[in-house]
Amino acid sequence: MAHATIRDVAREADVSVASVSRVLNGHSNVRPAVRERVQAVAAALGYVPHAGARNLSLARTNAIGVMLPDLHGEFFSETARGIDSEASARGLQLLLSNAHTNPARAIETLRTMRGRVDGVIIMAPDLDPEQLFEHLPPSLPAVLINCPGNVGGRAELRVDNVAGAEAMVDHLVSTGRRRIVHLSGPEGNSEAQARIAGYRAAMARHGLVPRILPGDFFEEAGTAAAEALLSELDGPEAPDALFAANDMMAIGAMMRLRRAGVAVPGRIAIAGFDDVPLARLISPALTTMRVGIAGIGARAVVRLTALIAGGLDHAVEPRTPELIVRETTGPTINTEQPAGRE
Amino acid sequence: MAHATIRDVAREADVSVASVSRVLNGHSNVRPAVRERVQAVAAALGYVPHAGARNLSLARTNAIGVMLPDLHGEFFSETARGIDSEASARGLQLLLSNAHTNPARAIETLRTMRGRVDGVIIMAPDLDPEQLFEHLPPSLPAVLINCPGNVGGRAELRVDNVAGAEAMVDHLVSTGRRRIVHLSGPEGNSEAQARIAGYRAAMARHGLVPRILPGDFFEEAGTAAAEALLSELDGPEAPDALFAANDMMAIGAMMRLRRAGVAVPGRIAIAGFDDVPLARLISPALTTMRVGIAGIGARAVVRLTALIAGGLDHAVEPRTPELIVRETTGPTINTEQPAGRE
DNA sequence: CAAATTGATGTAACCGGTTACACATACAGT
DNA sequence: ACTGTATGTGTAACCGGTTACATCAATTTG
Numbered sequence: 001m002a003h004a005t006i007r008d009v010a011r012e013a014d015v016s017v018a019s020v021s022r023v024l025n026g027h028s029n030v031r032p033a034v035r036e037r038v039q040a041v042a043a044a045l046g047y048v049p050h051a052g053a054r055n056l057s058l059a060r061t062n063a064i065g066v067m068l069p070d071l072h073g074e075f076f077s078e079t080a081r082g083i084d085s086e087a088s089a090r091g092l093q094l095l096l097s098n099a100h101t102n103p104a105r106a107i108e109t110l111r112t113m114r115g116r117v118d119g120v121i122i123m124a125p126d127l128d129p130e131q132l133f134e135h136l137p138p139s140l141p142a143v144l145i146n147c148p149g150n151v152g153g154r155a156e157l158r159v160d161n162v163a164g165a166e167a168m169v170d171h172l173v174s175t176g177r178r179r180i181v182h183l184s185g186p187e188g189n190s191e192a193q194a195r196i197a198g199y200r201a202a203m204a205r206h207g208l209v210p211r212i213l214p215g216d217f218f219e220e221a222g223t224a225a226a227e228a229l230l231s232e233l234d235g236p237e238a239p240d241a242l243f244a245a246n247d248m249m250a251i252g253a254m255m256r257l258r259r260a261g262v263a264v265p266g267r268i269a270i271a272g273f274d275d276v277p278l279a280r281l282i283s284p285a286l287t288t289m290r291v292g293i294a295g296i297g298a299r300a301v302v303r304l305t306a307l308i309a310g311g312l313d314h315a316v317e318p319r320t321p322e323l324i325v326r327e328t329t330g331p332t333i334n335t336e337q338p339a340g341r342e
Numbered sequence: 343m344a345h346a347t348i349r350d351v352a353r354e355a356d357v358s359v360a361s362v363s364r365v366l367n368g369h370s371n372v373r374p375a376v377r378e379r380v381q382a383v384a385a386a387l388g389y390v391p392h393a394g395a396r397n398l399s400l401a402r403t404n405a406i407g408v409m410l411p412d413l414h415g416e417f418f419s420e421t422a423r424g425i426d427s428e429a430s431a432r433g434l435q436l437l438l439s440n441a442h443t444n445p446a447r448a449i450e451t452l453r454t455m456r457g458r459v460d461g462v463i464i465m466a467p468d469l470d471p472e473q474l475f476e477h478l479p480p481s482l483p484a485v486l487i488n489c490p491g492n493v494g495g496r497a498e499l500r501v502d503n504v505a506g507a508e509a510m511v512d513h514l515v516s517t518g519r520r521r522i523v524h525l526s527g528p529e530g531n532s533e534a535q536a537r538i539a540g541y542r543a544a545m546a547r548h549g550l551v552p553r554i555l556p557g558d559f560f561e562e563a564g565t566a567a568a569e570a571l572l573s574e575l576d577g578p579e580a581p582d583a584l585f586a587a588n589d590m591m592a593i594g595a596m597m598r599l600r601r602a603g604v605a606v607p608g609r610i611a612i613a614g615f616d617d618v619p620l621a622r623l624i625s626p627a628l629t630t631m632r633v634g635i636a637g638i639g640a641r642a643v644v645r646l647t648a649l650i651a652g653g654l655d656h657a658v659e660p661r662t663p664e665l666i667v668r669e670t671t672g673p674t675i676n677t678e679q680p681a682g683r684e
Numbered sequence: 685c686a687a688a689t690t691g692a693t694g695t696a697a698c699c700g701g702t703t704a705c706a707c708a709t710a711c712a713g714t
Numbered sequence: 715a716c717t718g719t720a721t722g723t724g725t726a727a728c729c730g731g732t733t734a735c736a737t738c739a740a741t742t743t744g
Contacts, residue, residue, distance in 0.1 A: 003456070003481055005700055016724045021702060029722060048479050050457035052403065053700035056394050056729050062454075063437070073619070077419025084440060093454065095405070096436040098426060112435065114345070115392035115730080116405075116458075137390050139345055251623060258625070277415065281593060283600070283625040347730055358694045363732060371692060395730035398699050457700080 004045040013041040024049060055116075063093040064304060065113040065120035067106070070098055073219075073248050074276035075293060082297025083121060090305060099124045101188075107135045114140065118308045121145065121300045125191045141307040143300045148190045153314040155303050157296050161191050164289040164321035165198025166205075168243055168271050171287070171323055173206050176332060177241040177269055180208065183225045183253070185245040186216045195245045195273060211239070215249050222252025230260055233267060240268055240332070247272035247279050247288055254282070254328065270328040273321075284327035291321045346387040355383040366391060397458075405435040406646060407455040407462035409448065412440045415561075415590055416618035417635060424639025425463060432647060441466045443530075449477045456482065460650045463487065463642045467532045483649040485642045490532045497645050497655040499638050503533050506631040506663035507540025508547075510585055510613050513629070513665055515548050518674060519583040519611055522550065525567045525595070527587040528558045537587045537615060553581070557591050564594025572602055575609060582610055582674070589614035589621050589630055596624070596670065612670040615663075626669035633663045 006024075010017045015034055022030050023038040030038075041047075055061045066083055068076055080096070087094055095117050099106040106127055113120060119141035124132065129149025136142060136152075144156040172180050182199045185192025196212060203210040213228065215221035222244055232238055244250035250272030257264055264270050264284060272279060275290035296319060307313050348366075352359045357376055364372050365380040372380075383389075397403045408425055410418055422438070429436055437459050441448040448469055455462060461483035466474065471491025478484060478494075486498040514522050524541045527534025538554060545552040555570065557563035564586055574580055586592035592614030599606055606612050606626060614621060617632035638661060649655050 003479065006702095007700080017701080018703070018724060019722085022723090025702085031722065034722085046479065048453050048456045050398075050700050051454050052394060052398050052457035053729090054702080055458070056392075056398055056731090057700080057702045059729070061394065063458075074416070074419065076423070077416065080419070080422065080438075084438065088440060093451075094436075094438040096422075096426065096438050098430060109435075111390050112393050112404075114390045115394035116397070137345065137388065255623065278620055278623065281597065281620065281624055345730095348732095349730080359731080360695080360733075361693060364693090367732085373692065376692085392730050395699090396732080398701090399730080399732045401699070 003050070004047045005050070006047075009038065009042050009045060009047050012045065013038045061116060061118050062091060063095050063117045064301070064308075065095045065097070065110075065117040067097050067099050067109065067120065067122045067124060069123060069126060070101065074278055075246070075248075075274055078276060078293035079123065079297045082294030083301055084297075085294070086298040086301035090301070092301070092305075099127060101126045103127055103131050107131060110135060119143070119304045121297075121304055122147065125189045126186070141304060143304045143307065143313075145296060145300060146191055148194075150316065155307060155313040156316045157300055157303075157319060158316050159191070159291050159296070159319045159321060161194035161321075162198035162201070164273065164291070165195040165243075166202040167321070167323050168273070168289055169199055169202035169206070171325065172241045172243060172269060172271060172329060173202075173208070175269065175329055178208055179211075179237065179239040180241040180243055181211045181213060181225075181229065181239045183213045183215045183222065183242060183244040183249050187214070189217070192217070192245055199243065215245060217246050217248060219248045219252035219255075222249035222254075223256045224252075225249070226253035226256035226260075229268075230257075230262070233262060238268075241271065241329070242268060243271045245273055247274045247276045247286060250286055250288070250328075251278065251282060254284075254286070265328050265330045266332060269330075269332075275324055279324075280326065284330070287326045287329040288324050289321040290324045291319065345392070346389040347392070348389075351380065351384050351387060351389050354387065355380045403458060403460050404433060405437050405459045406643070406650075407437045407439070407452075407459035409439050409441050409451065409462065409464045409466060411465060411468055412443060416620055417588070417590075417616055420618060420635035421465065421639045424636030425643055426639075427636070428640040428643035432643070434643070434647075441469060443468045445469055445473050449473065452477060461485070461646045463639075463646055464489065467534075468528070468530050483646060485646045485649065485655075487638060487642060488533055490536075492658065495656040497649060498658045499642055499645075499661060500658050501533070501633050501638070501661045501663060503536035503663070504540035504543070506615065506633070507537040507585075508544040509663070509665050510615070510631055511541055511544035511548070513667065514583045514585060514611060514613060514671060515544075515550070517611065517671055519671075520550055521553075521579065521581040522583040522585055523567075523571065523581045524552065524554045525557045525564065525584060525586040525591050526554050529556070531559070534559070534587055541585065557587060559588050559591060561590045561594035561597075564591035564596075565598045566594075567591070568595035568598035568602075571610075572599075572604070575604060580610075583613065583671070584610060585613045587615055589616045589618045589628060592628055592630070592670075593620065593624060596626075596628070607670050607672045608674060611672075611674075617666055621666075622668065626672070629668045629671040630666050631663040632666045633661065 006017050006020050010020045020038050023035050097109045121143050123145035125146050129147055133152050144150055144154050146158055150156050184196050200210050213225045250270050254270050272286050272288040275288045279286040279288050348359050348362050352362045362380050365377050439451045463485050465487035467488050471489055475494050486492055486496050492498050526538050542552050555567045584595055592612050596612050614628050614630040617630045621628040621630050
């Protein structure tokens with residue numbers, strides 16, 4: 001009592017499978033009488049075409065594979081949303097997999113996608129690019145997002161994290177901050193590394209001494225960092241700004257500081273990176289670098305579609321983050337009173 | 343110069359396709375010499391098995407289809423995260439589609455999944471269940487989430503939205519509020535309807551008069567509702583609580599009220615529904631009903647896996663939302679000063 | 685030493701669609 | 715009448731894997 005196949009329909013309607021196929025795909029060269037009979041039988045049998053078989057035969061799936069870094073929080077959600085909105089507008093389905101930092105699993109996943117998707121979008125800043133490219137079938141259309149080791153001339157979208165971090169440091173300096181601490185992302189992550197590099201460069205340019213706390217992009221790291229800084233806040237060398245490598249850590253830090261009664265931005269400024277939707281909703285609203293996460297996802301789909309259609313695309317398309325100044329880097333004040341509550 | 347196939351490998355290694363297949367799938371009955379030769383040739387040719395063909399042959403895809411409502415923001419992301427975490431722990435891939443409210447598209451999507459997934463998880467509160475079930479192939483394992491018209495004895499997870507809304511009204515009443523306005527979800531949405539029903543029932547039980555503003559689950563609806571209420575806040579009949587049908591609308595309303603200098607919860611209490619991660623991060627933190635979004639997604643995967651393995655499951659599993667009291671329903675005060683800034 | 689058993693390998697059918705090509709019929713043109 | 719063309723339909727090969735079964739060589743057993 002399994003599913004009906006096209007041959008069942010053909011037998012029941014007393015025609016050949018070719019005719020059934022033609023009817024189902026709306027080809028014109030079928031006699032109306034046959035068409036109706038086939039449709040009636042298909043409906044009666046509850047026939048639903050087997051998409052997998054169809055894909056194999058057509059060598060076309062109308063699906064794209066998406067490989068994203070570990071799926072917590074808003075960063076993932078925004079990327080997925082951007083990809084999804086563009087993909088479903090084009091009638092494409094998404095085969096989703098998150099890259100568990102574990103390279104072997106990631107590569108395995110990529111292989112599993114062969115023959116099930118028409119192309120892939122890969123964002124895997126944690127992964128060793130060498131390994132990745134070695135196992136990426138050369139004929140599989142792919143658009144990469146922030147893959148620093150992209151040597152094979154693959155289509156790519158690359159956020160300029162170095163320039164972004166520099167811009168943020170410049171902004172903090174312009175508001176009078178000097179003791180700017182950077183809370184970094186995880187060590188193996190190329191974006192985190194680039195943001196560190198930008199931070200270092202800008203600090204050096206301003207003649208300031210860098211100080212980096214290790215983080216991992218999760219809210220808890222921000223909480224921990226804030227906790228570590230609390231004891232120093234009354235000292236002579238008190239940091240006057242915390243620049244987190246992403247928004248979630250910045251938010252974690254803010255929550256902790258608020259709980260300790262430390263005024264932000266009065267006593268210490270806070271800045272993030274990414275501009276997740278949440279950043280403008282919290283209070284005080286977070287100053288951050290907008291990378292246009294959803295837009296990147298959507299753009300990747302557009303380029304991938306062109307690639308699948310047979311186009312050539314070896315470009316590394318740069319995306320420059322934009323500084324979004326909100327409340328957390330406002331003026332320094334002495335009182336504990338939170339600022340900007342208009 | 344397309345992809346190498348298993349026959350290419352077989353020819354090159356001078357063995358049969360059966361042997362290649364055996365080597366690649368780790369069967370034991372292959373002579374070591376042959377095994378090595380096949381592996382060498384496969385590597386040299388950059389052979390990657392065609393997963394689609396494999397799926398067809400095995401009648402097994404190790405993928406599950408997921409159909410979610412067209413929701414932006416955190417609700418979608420949380421559901422996806424819950425499903426993904428459980429799915430990838432089991433080595434399953436996700437074929438994602440969002441249900442565009444458009445029933446025809448939704449059904450089309452569902453058909454497209456036949457033969458590409460081993461089962462489906464469907465959350466489509468906007469969809470007419472009749473149509474949905476008519477086109478859902480009966481032999482396709484499926485777990486539904488909040489599908490009120492589930493008559494076919496399908497496995498389902500159902501949040502008790504009525505009880506949840508009642509509990510929230512009870513809570514608001516217990517804090518002394520009487521003029522409680524409900525900001526509802528979209529009309530065609532069954533969850534929104536259930537929350538309205540719960541609100542109505544509880545209001546009646548307390549002898550209070552209900553008042554419902556139409557919304558659509560988006561932040562902007564909350565902003566608009568707050569705007570509409572602003573003019574009434576000084577009047578004699580000023581509402582003292584706004585109970586939004588989801589968190590995003592509650593947040594939208596809060597943002598607007600804050601901008602107008604209205605103290606929350608001093609002048610008016612705000613409550614949401616869902617407990618998205620954001621709810622505890624904003625300030626003042628949002629009182630809401632926790633439905634455990636991610637947990638529902640994960641649970642759906644567990645049940646679907648059992649179903650795919652051949653189990654029977656006709657249960658409608660109830661999930662009772664939990665009241666999470668935070669700051670937005672704290673004590674009423676007269677001053678404009680925001681409360682709870684410890 | 686023949687017979688029986690074991691193990692490795694190849695052949696070909698199958699999964700469920702699509703479609704090139706062959707074929708049959710109808711209808712036009714001269 | 716005899717081609718020539720258009721149209722509808724069926725046959726069978728194909729997409730790229732898996733695997734039941736047959737085959738054959740090597741080893742064990744009586």
